[in-house]
Amino acid sequence: MDWQKFLQGESGIHELSPEQTETLLSALFSPEKAPLNQVKLSADLSIEEPTVKQRLGEIYKKFSASFPELSDKQGAGKLKILHTKLKQKYYQTSQSVVVPKVSNSSPYAEEFTSLIEEKIRTFCGRKFVFDTFKQFITENPHGYFTIIGDAGMGKSSIVAKYVSEHKSPCYFNILVEGRNRPELFLKSIRRQLIDRYQLPNSEDADLPTLLANVAEKLTLGERLVIAIDALDEVEQEAGENLLHLPTTLPDRVYFLLTRRPYNLGKKRLSVSPGVLVTDLDLRDEKYANYNQDDIKEYIGFVINTDSEYNNGLRNWIQSRSIADTAFVEQLANKSENNFMYLRYVLPAIAKGDYNDLSLKQLPDGLQEYYQNHWMRMGLEAKPGQLMEIVLYILLEIGTPIPCEMIAGIAKEDECDVEAVLDEWVEYLKKQNVDGDICYTIYHASFFDFLKSKREMHSKRKLFREVNQRITEYLEKRMA
Known part of the structure; x- marks a missing residue:
């Protein structure tokens, strides 16, 4: 059914007169184009503007039973509301979908x-x-x-x-x-x-x-x-x-x-x-409540539904005699509406990484979480150790690389490097590239954090050494 036939059907359902139907068809001539204003309708229909206004008023009254918004709306804008509502009904009636046809077996790339x-x-x-x-x-x-x-x-x-x-x-x-x-x-x-x-x-x-x-x-x-x-x-x-x-x-x-x-x-x-x-x-501030509600919904989902972490989270919450609502509320505030923060903190709580902390002592926001983890891993106190070297190799290379290559650059045993990668597994992405298991930094926020640490300490000997080792390794492979 095309748009004009659909409008004629709606005119019959809502008992529009022939004149009102003619006005509706002209005003809403296309589902994808904006409605005509009263001046243009007057010219198209060769009638006076007061007559156009009267006809439209009668059309709104007859459609208001189906679309109460027309009665609620005061002043201009009713024709746009009617257009939008009829489009929605038209597409539903036509069994239209936003989804394009897919000819291959995969639903997406x-x-x-x-x-x-x-x-x-x-x-x-x-x-x-x-x-x-x-x-x-x-x-x-x-x-x-x-x-x-x-x-x-x-x-x-x-x-x-x-x-x-x-x-x-x-x-x-x-x-x-x-x-x-x-x-x-x-x-x-x-x-x-x-x-x-x-x-x-x-x-x-x-x-x-x-x-x-x-x-x-x-x-x-x-x-x-x-x-x-x-x-x-x-x-x-x-x-x-x-x-x-x-x-x-x-x-x-x-x-x-x-x-x-x-x-x-x-x-x-x-x-x-x-x-x-x-x-x-x-x-935007106008979305603050929506963001907060979604964050709380996510926390509640992990606590109650996620089989991988809900038991550990429940034990942590109950051992501190915290009400579920209080836990959700305070952790939502600490998250600063950041889902990545929750992706890291909730599993860490469930695994016991924060057994020595109270709810109030948990890090505030994603950057503080990264810094907190950096310090808990001893990287601030013992700079230059293999763990830090591995992370900066990943940062400098910037593309997926296998453990063997990381070990070659670091000039360390492959087993030791693999142990480091396992310790940072939640921050890294593993993928198969031409038969090799390769690693990259998982998320842009952690990538940015590491870059800031590098910039903060750019004069340290470690960073010069990491870059020198990368250069030497690549030159050796190309020789």
Whole structure:
């Protein structure tokens, strides 16, 4: 059913007169375009503006039984409300979906399957983000929607959750894996779009061409949403849009983006007039209560549901005679609305790492947690030991490397290096690269912490030695 036939059906259901039906069809001529104002309606229908206003008033009354918001709204804006509500019903009636068809066996890009599954395993909350994005794609014909937040606020998990539910094409920029360049992004997205939409002769197509070809294949009510995580980690020369994102977009094509904050002078997304760019900043005070509720929901989930940690957490809480509500409340405050903090602290509590501390003595915020752990591992008191050398090798190399290579650079026994890696396992990512188990630093926030430690002590002999050892090792391998 097309949009005009749908509106005619709704006119009959709500007993509109022929004149009112004619006015409704003209005012809401397209599901993807903004409604006409009274001046334009008057011109299109060749009637006076007071007559248009009267007809619209009667239309609102007849639709108010279905959409009470029309009665609640005072003044202007009712036509936009009616348009939005009818669009939602139209898409539901048409059994439309936001999800594009998938022709291959994997619901999303195979290269990101393990990352997505890990991110959504304990996902909680963020309804306000999804609701805001849903409203954005409902009310706008196309556009860019960016989620902004500090490291650890759950941006990647939000994208993973959206992709897992909607099977959207996606790309996750990962600095520490070197997966953060425009050519890699285009190669991945091109393959995803070709597989999903059966696009012939598109192996060398650029992104605007691919989007235009997909737009022609979208069925009634269908949209294309491409999700891209961590624009702040993209490695690209200045002077052009990040990942060469298009300045114009076809109708019903949207991008869901995430990034960490940056200065306005460093903005790297320019678009043509008419392409809407909207931001949702998780740090905004208006979202403070939503963030806090989601954090509390996550803590409650781990305490009550996560079989890996709930017993240890319960023992820690009960041994200190703390009420569950008090534990959730105080830990939520200490987290500073940072999910990465909880990802580290909750398992540490469950494993007994904080048996010598009270609830009030737990670290405040993610950076204090990293510093606390750094000191508890003895790295502040005994600089230069193997543990610190291994961490800085990982930092300096910046890409996945095997234990054998780390040991070679450190000039230490491989078993000793492996023991260090095991001690820092929650901060590192293990992956199979060409048959070798390789390690990288897990999260950008820990990467930043190590960089700050390096910058703070850049004159220490240790850092010069680490860089010298890396150079010597690489030169030896190339000889």
